[in-house]
Amino acid sequence: FVVRSHFDPVRSRSDGSPAVSDKPNKEKFLRHPRSVRFENLRAEYVNTITATSATTAPSLTQVQSLTETAIYECGNDAGLDALRKLAALCELRIPYDFSNHDNTHTNIIDGSNERLISYIPQLLPQSTREEFLNAVQRMESNEWLSQNPDSVDGLPSLHLNLVSNGEPLFPNEKDIGGEEPKEHEFRLGIQQLHDIVHPFVYNLLLPEAKKMLQKSARSSATSLRVSDVFLRRYGQNICGGNRNGISAHYDVFSRVTAVVALDDVAADGRNGLFTTVLEDDSTGQTSNHKALRRFFPLHAGDGVLHTWDVLHGVDVEPGLNRTSLIVWFDEFPENEEEKEPMVSPWLVKHPDNHNDHSVNHILHFVLGSALSNTNVDDETVMCGMEKRIELFLRSASQRNSFALTRMGSLCEEGALTVNGQILEKKAFDLLEDLRPTAKLPPVLQELCNNHTSSQELAVRFWLEGAISGNPLAQKALADELMLESTQSGNEQLRILAAVLFSLAAQQGDQSASESLCRVVELDVVSRGVETKEAFSNSPVVRVANAAVTTSL
Numbered sequence: 001f002v003v004r005s006h007f008d009p010v011r012s013r014s015d016g017s018p019a020v021s022d023k024p025n026k027e028k029f030l031r032h033p034r035s036v037r038f039e040n041l042r043a044e045y046v047n048t049i050t051a052t053s054a055t056t057a058p059s060l061t062q063v064q065s066l067t068e069t070a071i072y073e074c075g076n077d078a079g080l081d082a083l084r085k086l087a088a089l090c091e092l093r094i095p096y097d098f099s100n101h102d103n104t105h106t107n108i109i110d111g112s113n114e115r116l117i118s119y120i121p122q123l124l125p126q127s128t129r130e131e132f133l134n135a136v137q138r139m140e141s142n143e144w145l146s147q148n149p150d151s152v153d154g155l156p157s158l159h160l161n162l163v164s165n166g167e168p169l170f171p172n173e174k175d176i177g178g179e180e181p182k183e184h185e186f187r188l189g190i191q192q193l194h195d196i197v198h199p200f201v202y203n204l205l206l207p208e209a210k211k212m213l214q215k216s217a218r219s220s221a222t223s224l225r226v227s228d229v230f231l232r233r234y235g236q237n238i239c240g241g242n243r244n245g246i247s248a249h250y251d252v253f254s255r256v257t258a259v260v261a262l263d264d265v266a267a268d269g270r271n272g273l274f275t276t277v278l279e280d281d282s283t284g285q286t287s288n289h290k291a292l293r294r295f296f297p298l299h300a301g302d303g304v305l306h307t308w309d310v311l312h313g314v315d316v317e318p319g320l321n322r323t324s325l326i327v328w329f330d331e332f333p334e335n336e337e338e339k340e341p342m343v344s345p346w347l348v349k350h351p352d353n354h355n356d357h358s359v360n361h362i363l364h365f366v367l368g369s370a371l372s373n374t375n376v377d378d379e380t381v382m383c384g385m386e387k388r389i390e391l392f393l394r395s396a397s398q399r400n401s402f403a404l405t406r407m408g409s410l411c412e413e414g415a416l417t418v419n420g421q422i423l424e425k426k427a428f429d430l431l432e433d434l435r436p437t438a439k440l441p442p443v444l445q446e447l448c449n450n451h452t453s454s455q456e457l458a459v460r461f462w463l464e465g466a467i468s469g470n471p472l473a474q475k476a477l478a479d480e481l482m483l484e485s486t487q488s489g490n491e492q493l494r495i496l497a498a499v500l501f502s503l504a505a506q507q508g509d510q511s512a513s514e515s516l517c518r519v520v521e522l523d524v525v526s527r528g529v530e531t532k533e534a535f536s537n538s539p540v541v542r543v544a545n546a547a548v549t550t551s552l
Ligand SMILES: O=C(O)CCC(=O)C(=O)O
Pocket: 011, 232, 246, 251, 259, 272, 273, 312, 313, 314, 324, 326
Protein backbone atom coordinates (compact mmCIF):
# COMPACT_ATOMS: atom_id res chain seq x y z
CA PHE A 1 0.00 0.00 0.00
CA VAL A 2 2.93 2.28 0.65
CA VAL A 3 6.33 1.72 -0.81
CA ARG A 4 7.95 0.92 2.47
CA SER A 5 11.24 2.56 3.28
CA HIS A 6 13.98 0.23 4.32
CA PHE A 7 16.13 2.97 5.77
CA ASP A 8 17.15 2.72 9.38
CA PRO A 9 17.35 5.83 11.49
CA VAL A 10 21.13 5.72 11.41
CA ARG A 11 23.75 7.75 9.60
CA SER A 12 26.51 5.66 8.14
CA ARG A 13 29.53 7.06 6.29
CA SER A 14 28.69 10.26 4.54
CA ASP A 15 29.85 9.02 1.16
CA GLY A 16 26.20 8.58 0.43
CA SER A 17 26.22 4.80 0.51
CA PRO A 18 22.84 3.69 1.75
CA ALA A 19 22.67 2.40 5.30
CA VAL A 20 20.71 -0.65 4.30
CA SER A 21 19.13 -2.04 1.18
CA ASP A 22 17.26 0.68 -0.65
CA LYS A 23 15.15 -1.71 -2.62
CA PRO A 24 11.56 -0.56 -2.44
CA ASN A 25 9.25 -3.09 -0.89
CA LYS A 26 6.66 -4.60 -3.16
CA GLU A 27 3.48 -2.62 -3.15
CA LYS A 28 1.23 -4.86 -1.20
CA PHE A 29 -1.99 -3.30 -2.05
CA LEU A 30 -2.85 -2.36 -5.60
CA ARG A 31 -3.92 1.15 -6.20
CA HIS A 32 -7.65 1.41 -6.62
CA PRO A 33 -8.86 3.27 -9.72
CA ARG A 34 -9.46 6.86 -8.77
CA SER A 35 -13.11 7.80 -8.65
CA VAL A 36 -14.10 11.20 -9.97
CA ARG A 37 -16.71 11.54 -7.29
CA PHE A 38 -14.09 11.12 -4.63
CA GLU A 39 -12.07 14.05 -5.97
CA ASN A 40 -14.91 16.47 -5.27
CA LEU A 41 -15.60 15.09 -1.87
CA ARG A 42 -11.96 15.19 -0.90
CA ALA A 43 -11.69 18.84 -1.88
CA GLU A 44 -14.49 19.42 0.59
CA TYR A 45 -12.76 17.83 3.53
CA VAL A 46 -9.36 19.35 2.82
CA ASN A 47 -11.05 22.73 3.10
CA THR A 48 -12.17 22.05 6.63
CA ILE A 49 -8.63 22.21 8.05
CA THR A 50 -8.44 24.68 10.90
CA ALA A 51 -5.46 25.37 13.06
CA THR A 52 -5.25 26.47 16.66
CA SER A 53 -1.94 25.85 18.26
CA ALA A 54 -0.95 24.06 21.42
CA THR A 55 1.10 26.00 23.93
CA THR A 56 2.78 23.59 26.28
CA ALA A 57 5.69 21.31 25.47
CA PRO A 58 4.57 17.70 25.66
CA SER A 59 6.45 14.90 27.38
CA LEU A 60 7.20 11.46 25.99
CA THR A 61 4.62 9.92 28.32
CA GLN A 62 1.93 12.31 27.08
CA VAL A 63 2.68 11.68 23.41
CA GLN A 64 2.72 7.92 23.87
CA SER A 65 -0.45 7.83 25.90
CA LEU A 66 -2.32 9.97 23.31
CA THR A 67 -1.01 7.69 20.56
CA GLU A 68 -2.15 4.62 22.47
CA THR A 69 -5.59 6.15 22.95
CA ALA A 70 -5.85 6.99 19.23
CA ILE A 71 -5.08 3.35 18.41
CA TYR A 72 -7.18 1.62 21.09
CA GLU A 73 -10.16 3.99 20.82
CA CYS A 74 -9.90 3.62 17.08
CA GLY A 75 -12.33 5.97 15.34
CA ASN A 76 -14.57 6.71 18.37
CA ASP A 77 -14.82 10.13 20.03
CA ALA A 78 -11.97 9.56 22.51
CA GLY A 79 -9.71 8.32 19.73
CA LEU A 80 -10.54 11.26 17.46
CA ASP A 81 -9.90 13.66 20.31
CA ALA A 82 -6.45 12.14 20.91
CA LEU A 83 -5.68 12.53 17.18
CA ARG A 84 -6.66 16.21 17.32
CA LYS A 85 -4.47 16.82 20.36
CA LEU A 86 -1.51 15.12 18.71
CA ALA A 87 -2.04 17.19 15.55
CA ALA A 88 -1.71 20.37 17.62
CA LEU A 89 1.40 19.11 19.41
CA CYS A 90 3.02 18.31 16.06
CA GLU A 91 2.73 21.95 15.02
CA LEU A 92 4.90 23.17 17.90
CA ARG A 93 8.48 24.15 17.19
CA ILE A 94 10.17 24.30 20.58
CA PRO A 95 13.72 25.51 21.28
CA TYR A 96 16.17 23.32 23.17
CA ASP A 97 17.11 24.95 26.47
CA PHE A 98 20.90 24.85 26.79
CA SER A 99 20.82 26.62 30.17
CA ASN A 100 18.43 24.13 31.67
CA HIS A 101 21.02 21.42 31.29
CA ASP A 102 24.07 23.38 32.38
CA ASN A 103 25.28 23.05 28.79
CA THR A 104 25.26 19.29 29.10
CA HIS A 105 22.77 16.76 30.17
CA THR A 106 23.45 13.25 31.09
CA ASN A 107 21.00 10.46 31.04
CA ILE A 108 22.27 7.54 32.98
CA ILE A 109 21.15 4.30 31.44
CA ASP A 110 22.77 1.44 33.23
CA GLY A 111 25.32 3.90 34.59
CA SER A 112 27.40 4.26 31.50
CA ASN A 113 25.74 6.20 28.74
CA GLU A 114 26.70 9.74 27.98
CA ARG A 115 24.22 11.82 26.05
CA LEU A 116 26.42 14.86 26.40
CA ILE A 117 25.49 18.05 24.59
CA SER A 118 27.65 21.13 24.57
CA TYR A 119 27.10 24.60 23.11
CA ILE A 120 30.03 26.51 21.58
CA PRO A 121 29.18 30.12 20.81
CA GLN A 122 30.82 31.99 17.93
CA LEU A 123 33.22 29.40 16.64
CA LEU A 124 33.41 30.63 13.04
CA PRO A 125 33.94 34.39 12.52
CA GLN A 126 31.79 36.23 10.00
CA SER A 127 34.55 36.69 7.43
CA THR A 128 35.26 32.94 7.46
CA ARG A 129 31.59 32.12 7.08
CA GLU A 130 31.23 34.45 4.15
CA GLU A 131 34.28 33.03 2.42
CA PHE A 132 33.00 29.50 3.03
CA LEU A 133 29.45 30.21 1.84
CA ASN A 134 30.76 31.87 -1.33
CA ALA A 135 32.85 28.80 -2.07
CA VAL A 136 29.82 26.54 -1.42
CA GLN A 137 27.80 28.71 -3.79
CA ARG A 138 30.35 28.16 -6.56
CA MET A 139 30.21 24.39 -6.05
CA GLU A 140 26.45 24.50 -6.05
CA SER A 141 26.22 26.55 -9.24
CA ASN A 142 28.20 23.75 -10.90
CA GLU A 143 25.70 21.24 -9.48
CA TRP A 144 28.50 19.47 -7.65
CA LEU A 145 26.70 18.64 -4.46
CA SER A 146 26.33 14.88 -4.02
CA GLN A 147 23.14 13.39 -5.38
CA ASN A 148 23.89 9.97 -3.87
CA PRO A 149 21.14 8.46 -1.75
CA ASP A 150 21.43 9.73 1.79
CA SER A 151 22.13 6.95 4.29
CA VAL A 152 19.27 8.10 6.57
CA ASP A 153 16.45 8.66 4.10
CA GLY A 154 17.64 7.49 0.67
CA LEU A 155 16.91 10.87 -0.96
CA PRO A 156 19.64 12.92 -2.73
CA SER A 157 22.02 13.87 0.06
CA LEU A 158 23.07 17.37 -1.14
CA HIS A 159 26.32 17.20 0.80
CA LEU A 160 30.04 17.68 0.09
CA ASN A 161 32.75 15.69 1.84
CA LEU A 162 35.93 17.56 2.77
CA VAL A 163 37.48 14.86 4.98
CA SER A 164 36.54 11.20 4.97
CA ASN A 165 37.76 8.46 7.30
CA GLY A 166 40.50 10.68 8.75
CA GLU A 167 41.89 11.80 5.38
CA PRO A 168 41.25 14.98 3.38
CA LEU A 169 39.37 14.11 0.20
CA PHE A 170 42.15 15.77 -1.80
CA PRO A 171 45.45 16.23 0.05
CA ASN A 172 46.96 19.59 -0.93
CA GLU A 173 50.40 18.34 -1.85
CA LYS A 174 49.12 15.64 -4.16
CA ASP A 175 49.67 16.51 -7.79
CA ILE A 176 46.99 14.77 -9.77
CA GLY A 177 47.88 14.36 -13.41
CA GLY A 178 45.49 13.88 -16.28
CA GLU A 179 42.58 15.69 -14.69
CA GLU A 180 39.74 16.98 -16.81
CA PRO A 181 39.22 20.75 -16.36
CA LYS A 182 35.97 20.12 -14.43
CA GLU A 183 37.65 17.56 -12.17
CA HIS A 184 40.43 20.05 -11.54
CA GLU A 185 37.98 22.79 -10.63
CA PHE A 186 36.05 20.43 -8.35
CA ARG A 187 39.24 19.40 -6.53
CA LEU A 188 40.32 23.02 -6.05
CA GLY A 189 36.85 23.85 -4.73
CA ILE A 190 36.98 21.06 -2.14
CA GLN A 191 40.53 21.99 -1.16
CA GLN A 192 39.54 25.61 -0.72
CA LEU A 193 36.58 24.68 1.51
CA HIS A 194 38.87 22.41 3.51
CA ASP A 195 41.54 25.10 3.92
CA ILE A 196 39.00 27.66 5.11
CA VAL A 197 37.72 25.55 8.01
CA HIS A 198 40.84 23.51 8.76
CA PRO A 199 42.23 25.65 11.64
CA PHE A 200 38.82 25.88 13.31
CA VAL A 201 38.16 22.16 13.06
CA TYR A 202 41.58 20.98 14.29
CA ASN A 203 42.60 23.79 16.68
CA LEU A 204 39.27 24.72 18.21
CA LEU A 205 36.64 21.99 17.71
CA LEU A 206 38.86 18.97 18.39
CA PRO A 207 40.01 20.29 21.80
CA GLU A 208 36.38 21.22 22.62
CA ALA A 209 35.26 17.68 21.77
CA LYS A 210 37.98 16.23 23.99
CA LYS A 211 36.99 18.61 26.78
CA MET A 212 33.37 17.55 26.55
CA LEU A 213 34.31 13.87 26.75
CA GLN A 214 36.19 14.49 29.99
CA LYS A 215 32.73 14.87 31.55
CA SER A 216 31.88 11.38 30.41
CA ALA A 217 32.17 8.49 32.80
CA ARG A 218 33.91 6.58 30.03
CA SER A 219 36.37 9.16 28.84
CA SER A 220 38.89 7.83 26.37
CA ALA A 221 39.33 11.19 24.77
CA THR A 222 43.05 11.03 24.22
CA SER A 223 42.62 9.02 21.03
CA LEU A 224 39.93 11.27 19.58
CA ARG A 225 40.60 12.34 15.98
CA VAL A 226 38.80 14.15 13.17
CA SER A 227 37.17 11.42 11.10
CA ASP A 228 34.83 13.19 8.67
CA VAL A 229 34.16 16.80 7.72
CA PHE A 230 31.27 17.59 5.41
CA LEU A 231 28.76 20.28 4.63
CA ARG A 232 25.07 19.94 3.93
CA ARG A 233 22.55 22.14 2.20
CA TYR A 234 18.83 22.44 2.87
CA GLY A 235 16.19 24.34 0.93
CA GLN A 236 14.40 24.43 -2.40
CA ASN A 237 15.94 23.80 -5.79
CA ILE A 238 19.46 22.94 -4.68
CA CYS A 239 21.20 21.22 -7.59
CA GLY A 240 17.72 20.48 -8.86
CA GLY A 241 16.50 18.95 -5.59
CA ASN A 242 14.73 19.95 -2.40
CA ARG A 243 15.66 19.02 1.14
CA ASN A 244 13.74 20.21 4.18
CA GLY A 245 15.45 18.03 6.72
CA ILE A 246 16.67 14.62 7.85
CA SER A 247 14.64 12.38 10.09
CA ALA A 248 15.87 11.61 13.60
CA HIS A 249 18.86 9.24 13.66
CA TYR A 250 22.08 8.24 15.39
CA ASP A 251 25.48 8.77 13.76
CA VAL A 252 26.80 5.22 14.08
CA PHE A 253 30.40 5.90 13.05
CA SER A 254 30.90 9.07 15.10
CA ARG A 255 31.86 9.12 18.78
CA VAL A 256 31.32 12.89 18.97
CA THR A 257 29.59 15.01 16.32
CA ALA A 258 29.93 18.78 15.87
CA VAL A 259 27.47 20.87 13.87
CA VAL A 260 28.28 24.49 13.06
CA ALA A 261 25.55 26.83 11.83
CA LEU A 262 26.59 28.96 8.87
CA ASP A 263 23.47 31.14 8.85
CA ASP A 264 20.81 32.46 11.23
CA VAL A 265 18.10 29.98 10.24
CA ALA A 266 18.28 28.32 13.68
CA ALA A 267 18.68 31.55 15.68
CA ASP A 268 15.21 31.47 17.23
CA GLY A 269 15.22 27.74 17.98
CA ARG A 270 12.43 26.89 15.53
CA ASN A 271 14.46 25.39 12.68
CA GLY A 272 17.61 23.46 11.88
CA LEU A 273 19.19 20.78 14.06
CA PHE A 274 17.01 19.22 16.74
CA THR A 275 17.28 16.52 19.35
CA THR A 276 14.33 14.77 20.95
CA VAL A 277 13.99 15.59 24.58
CA LEU A 278 12.63 12.81 26.70
CA GLU A 279 11.53 14.50 29.86
CA ASP A 280 10.79 11.23 31.52
CA ASP A 281 14.41 10.15 31.56
CA SER A 282 13.78 7.60 34.29
CA THR A 283 12.31 5.13 31.82
CA GLY A 284 15.22 5.58 29.45
CA GLN A 285 12.78 5.18 26.56
CA THR A 286 13.35 6.82 23.26
CA SER A 287 11.03 8.08 20.57
CA ASN A 288 11.35 10.01 17.34
CA HIS A 289 7.86 11.53 17.53
CA LYS A 290 7.74 14.97 15.93
CA ALA A 291 6.25 16.62 19.01
CA LEU A 292 9.36 15.76 21.04
CA ARG A 293 11.75 17.74 18.81
CA ARG A 294 13.73 20.49 20.50
CA PHE A 295 15.62 22.77 18.12
CA PHE A 296 19.09 24.01 19.11
CA PRO A 297 19.04 27.81 19.02
CA LEU A 298 22.18 28.61 17.03
CA HIS A 299 23.27 31.92 15.52
CA ALA A 300 25.52 31.95 12.48
CA GLY A 301 28.95 30.74 13.62
CA ASP A 302 27.66 28.91 16.73
CA GLY A 303 28.30 25.21 17.14
CA VAL A 304 26.90 22.30 19.11
CA LEU A 305 28.69 19.10 20.10
CA HIS A 306 26.96 15.85 20.97
CA THR A 307 27.95 12.29 21.76
CA TRP A 308 27.04 9.20 19.66
CA ASP A 309 23.98 8.43 21.78
CA VAL A 310 22.16 11.72 21.13
CA LEU A 311 19.24 11.24 18.75
CA HIS A 312 19.13 14.13 16.29
CA GLY A 313 17.71 15.30 12.98
CA VAL A 314 17.12 18.43 10.93
CA ASP A 315 13.94 20.21 9.96
CA VAL A 316 13.61 23.53 8.17
CA GLU A 317 10.36 25.18 7.19
CA PRO A 318 9.74 25.49 3.46
CA GLY A 319 11.26 28.63 1.99
CA LEU A 320 14.27 28.66 4.32
CA ASN A 321 17.77 28.07 3.07
CA ARG A 322 20.31 26.42 5.39
CA THR A 323 23.97 25.39 5.23
CA SER A 324 25.68 23.41 7.98
CA LEU A 325 29.20 22.21 8.60
CA ILE A 326 29.43 18.78 10.26
CA VAL A 327 32.46 17.18 11.88
CA TRP A 328 32.68 13.61 13.12
CA PHE A 329 35.27 12.62 15.68
CA ASP A 330 36.13 8.96 16.14
CA GLU A 331 38.75 7.03 18.12
CA PHE A 332 41.83 5.67 16.46
CA PRO A 333 43.60 2.51 17.66
CA GLU A 334 45.88 3.10 20.63
CA ASN A 335 48.19 0.15 20.19
CA GLU A 336 49.71 -1.85 17.39
CA GLU A 337 47.62 -5.03 17.71
CA GLU A 338 44.50 -3.02 17.12
CA LYS A 339 45.55 -1.61 13.79
CA GLU A 340 42.87 -3.74 12.14
CA PRO A 341 39.78 -1.65 11.47
CA MET A 342 37.15 -2.16 14.11
CA VAL A 343 33.68 -0.76 13.72
CA SER A 344 33.10 2.14 16.15
CA PRO A 345 35.35 0.86 19.00
CA TRP A 346 33.55 3.03 21.58
CA LEU A 347 30.51 0.83 20.90
CA VAL A 348 32.21 -2.55 20.56
CA LYS A 349 34.35 -2.00 23.67
CA HIS A 350 31.54 -0.46 25.69
CA PRO A 351 31.18 -2.42 28.97
CA ASP A 352 27.47 -2.82 28.30
CA ASN A 353 28.28 -4.81 25.19
CA HIS A 354 29.93 -7.41 27.41
CA ASN A 355 27.34 -7.43 30.15
CA ASP A 356 24.43 -9.84 29.70
CA HIS A 357 22.27 -7.89 32.11
CA SER A 358 22.75 -4.52 30.51
CA VAL A 359 19.60 -2.56 29.68
CA ASN A 360 21.46 -0.04 27.55
CA HIS A 361 19.00 -0.13 24.65
CA ILE A 362 20.59 2.79 22.81
CA LEU A 363 23.97 1.05 22.71
CA HIS A 364 22.41 -2.23 21.61
CA PHE A 365 20.46 -0.57 18.81
CA VAL A 366 23.32 1.62 17.58
CA LEU A 367 25.84 -1.23 17.70
CA GLY A 368 23.42 -3.55 15.89
CA SER A 369 23.02 -0.89 13.21
CA ALA A 370 26.75 -0.21 12.96
CA LEU A 371 27.39 -3.91 12.43
CA SER A 372 24.69 -4.02 9.76
CA ASN A 373 26.61 -1.29 7.94
CA THR A 374 30.04 -2.82 7.86
CA ASN A 375 31.87 -5.70 6.34
CA VAL A 376 34.34 -5.95 9.19
CA ASP A 377 34.37 -9.53 10.35
CA ASP A 378 36.34 -9.71 13.53
CA GLU A 379 36.20 -12.54 16.04
CA THR A 380 35.97 -10.02 18.86
CA VAL A 381 33.09 -8.19 17.22
CA MET A 382 29.61 -9.58 17.65
CA CYS A 383 28.82 -10.18 14.05
CA GLY A 384 26.55 -12.10 11.81
CA MET A 385 22.82 -11.78 11.40
CA GLU A 386 22.01 -13.74 14.50
CA LYS A 387 24.12 -11.53 16.77
CA ARG A 388 22.60 -8.44 15.24
CA ILE A 389 19.11 -9.76 15.86
CA GLU A 390 20.11 -10.54 19.46
CA LEU A 391 21.22 -6.91 19.86
CA PHE A 392 18.00 -5.56 18.37
CA LEU A 393 15.97 -7.93 20.56
CA ARG A 394 17.74 -6.75 23.70
CA SER A 395 17.09 -3.16 22.72
CA ALA A 396 13.45 -3.89 21.85
CA SER A 397 12.91 -5.55 25.23
CA GLN A 398 13.55 -2.09 26.75
CA ARG A 399 10.91 -0.64 24.39
CA ASN A 400 13.45 1.15 22.24
CA SER A 401 11.30 2.59 19.47
CA PHE A 402 13.81 2.00 16.65
CA ALA A 403 14.65 -1.55 17.71
CA LEU A 404 10.94 -2.43 17.89
CA THR A 405 10.39 -1.07 14.41
CA ARG A 406 13.49 -2.78 13.02
CA MET A 407 12.41 -6.08 14.59
CA GLY A 408 9.05 -5.76 12.82
CA SER A 409 10.83 -5.51 9.47
CA LEU A 410 13.25 -8.34 10.27
CA CYS A 411 10.33 -10.61 11.18
CA GLU A 412 8.53 -9.68 7.97
CA GLU A 413 11.63 -10.54 5.96
CA GLY A 414 11.77 -13.93 7.66
CA ALA A 415 15.18 -13.16 9.18
CA LEU A 416 14.25 -14.81 12.49
CA THR A 417 14.08 -18.25 10.98
CA VAL A 418 17.89 -18.38 10.67
CA ASN A 419 18.28 -20.40 13.82
CA GLY A 420 15.37 -22.82 13.85
CA GLN A 421 12.63 -21.59 16.12
CA ILE A 422 14.88 -20.19 18.85
CA LEU A 423 14.83 -16.54 17.83
CA GLU A 424 11.12 -16.62 17.04
CA LYS A 425 10.41 -18.05 20.47
CA LYS A 426 12.55 -15.35 22.08
CA ALA A 427 10.76 -12.67 20.11
CA PHE A 428 7.35 -14.08 21.05
CA ASP A 429 8.22 -14.20 24.77
CA LEU A 430 9.52 -10.65 24.61
CA LEU A 431 6.32 -9.41 22.98
CA GLU A 432 4.19 -11.24 25.56
CA ASP A 433 6.16 -9.44 28.29
CA LEU A 434 5.57 -6.07 26.66
CA ARG A 435 1.85 -6.66 25.98
CA PRO A 436 0.14 -10.02 26.41
CA THR A 437 -1.98 -11.19 23.47
CA ALA A 438 -5.14 -10.68 25.52
CA LYS A 439 -4.32 -6.98 25.84
CA LEU A 440 -3.83 -6.32 22.12
CA PRO A 441 -6.48 -4.15 20.43
CA PRO A 442 -9.32 -6.65 19.73
CA VAL A 443 -9.08 -6.35 15.96
CA LEU A 444 -5.39 -7.28 16.12
CA GLN A 445 -6.07 -10.22 18.42
CA GLU A 446 -8.21 -11.72 15.69
CA LEU A 447 -5.57 -10.97 13.09
CA CYS A 448 -2.78 -12.54 15.10
CA ASN A 449 -4.75 -15.75 15.52
CA ASN A 450 -5.08 -16.15 11.77
CA HIS A 451 -1.48 -15.51 10.92
CA THR A 452 1.66 -17.47 10.43
CA SER A 453 4.01 -16.64 13.22
CA SER A 454 6.52 -14.38 11.51
CA GLN A 455 3.80 -12.06 10.19
CA GLU A 456 2.15 -12.09 13.59
CA LEU A 457 5.42 -11.16 15.24
CA ALA A 458 5.95 -8.35 12.72
CA VAL A 459 2.49 -6.94 13.46
CA ARG A 460 3.13 -7.01 17.19
CA PHE A 461 6.56 -5.35 16.96
CA TRP A 462 5.18 -2.66 14.68
CA LEU A 463 2.29 -2.09 17.08
CA GLU A 464 4.77 -1.39 19.89
CA GLY A 465 6.85 0.86 17.62
CA ALA A 466 3.68 2.64 16.48
CA ILE A 467 2.53 3.27 20.07
CA SER A 468 5.96 4.63 20.94
CA GLY A 469 5.32 7.26 18.23
CA ASN A 470 7.51 5.98 15.39
CA PRO A 471 6.06 7.02 12.00
CA LEU A 472 7.89 4.19 10.18
CA ALA A 473 6.22 1.58 12.40
CA GLN A 474 2.89 3.36 12.05
CA LYS A 475 3.12 3.18 8.24
CA ALA A 476 4.38 -0.40 8.14
CA LEU A 477 1.55 -1.63 10.38
CA ALA A 478 -1.06 0.38 8.46
CA ASP A 479 0.19 -1.10 5.22
CA GLU A 480 -0.12 -4.62 6.59
CA LEU A 481 -3.64 -3.91 7.87
CA MET A 482 -4.76 -2.55 4.49
CA LEU A 483 -3.60 -5.74 2.86
CA GLU A 484 -5.59 -7.78 5.36
CA SER A 485 -8.66 -5.60 5.13
CA THR A 486 -8.84 -5.77 1.33
CA GLN A 487 -8.54 -9.54 1.50
CA SER A 488 -11.04 -10.05 4.33
CA GLY A 489 -13.30 -7.02 3.85
CA ASN A 490 -12.90 -6.25 7.57
CA GLU A 491 -13.83 -2.58 7.93
CA GLN A 492 -12.39 -2.24 11.44
CA LEU A 493 -8.96 -3.02 10.06
CA ARG A 494 -9.37 -0.27 7.50
CA ILE A 495 -10.29 2.25 10.20
CA LEU A 496 -7.27 1.27 12.27
CA ALA A 497 -5.08 1.61 9.16
CA ALA A 498 -6.50 5.12 8.65
CA VAL A 499 -5.64 5.99 12.27
CA LEU A 500 -2.08 4.72 11.82
CA PHE A 501 -1.52 6.51 8.51
CA SER A 502 -2.95 9.63 10.19
CA LEU A 503 -0.52 9.35 13.10
CA ALA A 504 2.41 9.27 10.65
CA ALA A 505 0.94 11.94 8.33
CA GLN A 506 0.59 14.36 11.27
CA GLN A 507 4.32 14.05 11.77
CA GLY A 508 4.94 15.37 8.27
CA ASP A 509 5.32 12.02 6.51
CA GLN A 510 4.39 12.68 2.90
CA SER A 511 3.88 9.08 1.81
CA ALA A 512 1.59 8.49 4.81
CA SER A 513 -0.58 11.45 3.74
CA GLU A 514 -0.84 9.99 0.26
CA SER A 515 -1.74 6.58 1.63
CA LEU A 516 -4.34 8.13 3.90
CA CYS A 517 -6.00 9.74 0.87
CA ARG A 518 -6.06 6.37 -0.82
CA VAL A 519 -7.71 4.72 2.18
CA VAL A 520 -10.41 7.41 2.08
CA GLU A 521 -10.79 6.85 -1.64
CA LEU A 522 -11.14 3.11 -1.21
CA ASP A 523 -13.60 3.56 1.64
CA VAL A 524 -15.80 5.82 -0.49
CA VAL A 525 -15.83 3.37 -3.36
CA SER A 526 -16.32 0.20 -1.34
CA ARG A 527 -19.15 1.64 0.76
CA GLY A 528 -20.83 3.25 -2.23
CA VAL A 529 -20.86 6.72 -0.65
CA GLU A 530 -23.07 9.04 -2.71
CA THR A 531 -23.74 12.14 -0.66
CA LYS A 532 -21.65 14.73 1.12
CA GLU A 533 -23.30 13.79 4.35
CA ALA A 534 -22.51 10.13 4.01
CA PHE A 535 -18.95 11.13 3.15
CA SER A 536 -18.37 13.23 6.24
CA ASN A 537 -19.97 10.59 8.46
CA SER A 538 -17.68 7.86 7.22
CA PRO A 539 -15.44 6.67 10.09
CA VAL A 540 -12.36 6.80 7.89
CA VAL A 541 -13.10 10.38 6.82
CA ARG A 542 -13.72 11.38 10.43
CA VAL A 543 -10.30 9.96 11.34
CA ALA A 544 -8.57 11.80 8.47
CA ASN A 545 -10.32 15.02 9.46
CA ALA A 546 -9.32 14.72 13.10
CA ALA A 547 -5.72 14.11 12.13
CA VAL A 548 -5.40 17.44 10.35
CA THR A 549 -7.75 19.53 12.48
CA THR A 550 -5.68 20.81 15.33
CA SER A 551 -7.26 21.82 18.60
CA LEU A 552 -6.52 21.29 22.26
O1 LIG B 1 22.94 19.31 8.94
C1 LIG B 1 22.99 19.06 10.14
O2 LIG B 1 22.87 19.95 11.00
C2 LIG B 1 23.18 17.67 10.66
C3 LIG B 1 23.16 16.60 9.61
C4 LIG B 1 23.24 15.22 10.21
O3 LIG B 1 22.81 14.96 11.29
C5 LIG B 1 23.91 14.16 9.44
O4 LIG B 1 24.25 14.39 8.26
O5 LIG B 1 24.09 13.07 9.99
